[in-house]
Amino acid sequence: MLHLIRTEWLKIKPYRAFWVMVGLAVAIIPAGNYIAAEITSQIVSKTKELIAVAPYDFPLIWQSIANVNSYMTALFAIPMIILVTNEFTYKTHRQNIIDGWERREFVLAKLFWWLALSLLAFLTTTITALVLGLAYGTHPLSFENFEYLFYYLLQVLLSLGIATLIAVLVRRSGLAIVLYLCYIMIVEQVLVLVLKRNFGEIGGLLPLQTGDELMPFPVVGKLLNNADHYDDGVYLLILCLYIGLMIFLVFRRMLKTDY
């Protein structure tokens, strides 16, 4: 595996456009949450009697930031799509195999980036939460509710898994990005609403929605919660199964198809 990572590093280290995209993603997480923290702190200070909770204070901050960042997984999915589709554009996926990689190794090399970008999102989120919590909070540092960040990590893994699957299926960066954004921003949202309206909480079991069900925004989530809501364990299990399914489908596609 180290040999695969070394080769991937040789490919990507000089790729400036990729690092700019990753840099933006890393910068937007604290910036977006800073705005959210500023707004919520003003709301809390003006409505002290009505809303007694501060979303950007410990321990609620872990849940708040996980929820806010779950809307921004595309920041890391787009560089992921570009990394994968570049191989098809340049036909280097063929050359890597010709030069002596197993097809399985080619997929594993790409999954390294899937994992690395997901962990980077997780790490950036953790550090952002620590800094904002200490800056805006009145409570001391607490890791209570930290499990929400693990739910966020799983949702990022799934979101990047969906992006990778779309990338290996359509092979063109522009089309893959459009299809991915359409899916996460429109298609799944519409399906969730339709299913929830007609069939109940089963709509919450769609891929990215499983993560959303696990990470409602504090207070607001509780207000919207309904009695049909499954146990968190169900959403967690289904979310993990979706991640496994995406990886399986990526492998299946890349092992069987002509390059």
Add this chain to the structure above:
Amino acid sequence: MPILSLQNISKRYGAIQALSGVSFEVPKGAVFGILGPNGSGKTTLLGIVTDVLKADTGTFTLLDAPPAARQRQRIGTLLETPNFYHYLSAYQNLQVAASIKQQSGQDIPRVLDIAGLTARQHSRFKTYSLGMKQRLAIAAAMLGDPEVLILDEPTNGLDPAGIAEVRQLIQQLAQTGKTIILASHLLDEVEKVCTHVAILQKGKLLLSGPVNQVLVREDFVELSCNDNTKLMSVISQHPAFDHIISSQEHLQVVFKQPVDPATLNAWCADQGLWLNHLYTRKQSLEKAFLQITNN
């Protein structure tokens, strides 16, 4: 030990049968040409050998063992077009190739020098001309001085000097005992550099074997006199006469055995015909190839 042994390889793309039960062996140390017109299945065949395409049926062995990635690391391959990362320099692209082949990269300066790219090694691939891209692909194929080279149309995009250099390089490599599998639609390229050849047409193997046995070209004599109609009837009486290929401008006559031009000239004079044109020629390679593919 055959370097490559193909058994009954078939491949279909939808309605098109790209390869149909192809079997042949590439002996060690051969410069093996895979010859065929565009679309005959050459690249598909090499794609299957390098695992970028999956055969529908059939098996093959590479370096006397079932195919695997570790064997491909020991083979230098240029398949169809140069495939490199556009944003990386030539040197960085070769570093990637060397890393996949599990080599140190020490050989990179040598192959860049052979390809004549040392001066431009730090330029990005996207700034290269077509010929430079092809040279870089040849350099990549030679990384680590592999014992076996697979070259698919290696002179594509090169200028005449580049073509001559690559052919010379292939001959030099062949002299060092390397096995070279060369796919080409250029007949003279195959004839000039190959020891063995397999001819493909519409996915079927027509012939394979040593070049001088597969691409047999008959000698013919080109002659003319003031009255070619009379010459035609007279020459058909020659004891060694076999057949006439063409009677346009000059008569092109094939004899059953080689005839000495001076003797032939004297024989015609004895028949009262004074030749004004007499030339012994070889059938063109194109004609020999067309005869094989038409049959």
